[in-house]
Amino acid sequence: MAELKICGVAPSTFTRTARLVAHEKGLAYDLLPPGTEGAPRHPFGRMPVAARGDTVVCETPAIVRWFDAIGSGPSLVPADPLAAVRMEQWISICCDYVYDTIVRGVLLPRFGLRQRPEADVQADLKKVPDLWRPLEATLKSSRYLAGDAVSLADFFLVPIMFYVPEVPDLMAIAKDGWTEIPRWAREMGQRDSVKATDPMPVLKQMMTRAAQ
């Protein structure tokens, strides 16, 4: 049993962000589904929540800051103050607009994990290019979201963007002339942390269960 526990499920995008940063920072952890014995409880019933000893931390932006501080290796928070501000900006954008529109708006209904009128899904699909345009522009001027080194912000975007190939109508938008987002995705896809946290096997089980 690892000292660090992350309570969540593999397909949850916020849980994957926490796991990605734990991997990046060399932190061994046990992933425990909510409600299992020894799993820390989230005060608002969400996931993830992380715990080590008596320390319990919820809210992914706080969890990854904690992991960055207690883990090993280079910090994932830029030393340059403006780059650190850019990192916070992208984390907030990913947690709010990108999550709401793409995860809640499109992915969960397409995976059969949320019931939603098709017209509402279509309305959110129409918003996707407007979400991706500033990402594309940023990734044209820098290798990663907050500059030329990977930062915490990139690990908020990975879990969401890496579901795009699973959804044909998002893939149709993805084929529409974007160059920098796919370049960033290819680079991020090479990282061991990304390979080690593939959510698809568990997501497929959840989709099968939801369809029954």
Ligand SMILES: N[C@@H](CCC(=O)N[C@@H](CS)C(=O)NCC(=O)O)C(=O)O
């Ligand atoms: N503000 C939270 C958001 C966490 C969140 O919404 N997680 C989703 C899974 S990706 C969840 O728990 N969904 C279950 C629910 O909404 O009841 C954070 O930063 O961790």
